[in-house]
Amino acid sequence: MHPDLEALLELQEKDKAVMAIEAELHALEPELESLDTDLAAAEEALGAARVRVEEADKRRAELEGKIESYRVMQERRRQRLEWVRGAKEASNLMAELDLARTVLAKEEAEWMRSADKVQEAQRQMEETQTVLEELRAAQAPKREELAAKQAECDDRLRVAKAVREDAAKGVKAGLQECYERILRGRAPLALYPLRNGACGHCFTAVPMHRRQKIQNGESVESCEACGVLIYDEGA
Ligand SMILES: [Zn+2]
Incomplete structure (x- = not known):
């Protein structure tokens, strides 16, 4: 065999060793990706649950603001009722007070429901938080195992690449190109x-x-x- 070919074949053998380790590393990727996908889904669920809590909180705060302003208006009506003179005006104000009381009661009932929703959203958020923590814990041994395999492959790859560089020195520059x-x-x-x-x-x-x-x-x-x-x- 031509001596140049012998040197090239030697280089190819070393490259095959490098490629084999690279393939081993590559083979670890799907498992890692599947762990990442599961984790991302759980994190996304937690994010969505947080948003629902924020929205429920906001709704409750809005209702509180509304109820507060109704109360203030109602108080003003009561004060006006104290110094109103005419019977017709008084009866109008009474009717207004009654109507406002009904509206206020409705809003308060709505506020109760919104408070329940906040609690429910918080409960769901805690649940998704637990799911995420359990998933992290469950994944930990597998991730450690994969990381150890990767580290071991990386070590071997470093050595194989050094061996490959040595073999490349035995090949003429033009042929190597x-x-x-x-x-x-x-x-x-x-x-x-x-x-x-x-x-x-x-x-x-x-x-x-x-x-x-x-x-x-x-x-x-x-x-x-x-x-x-x-x-x-x-x-
Ligand atoms: Zn051919």
């Missing part, structure tokens, strides 16, 4: 073996004279169709 360029393309690897006289990646036949050059280790040849470098496993 070519190798990196192929990797940026569609082929998952840069080097493929001859398979029954064809490219091991895209299965396009390699012409006889080039096959012989490859087999004799005379030169580094690339596939005319897909561009990967071709080596002979037997050589």
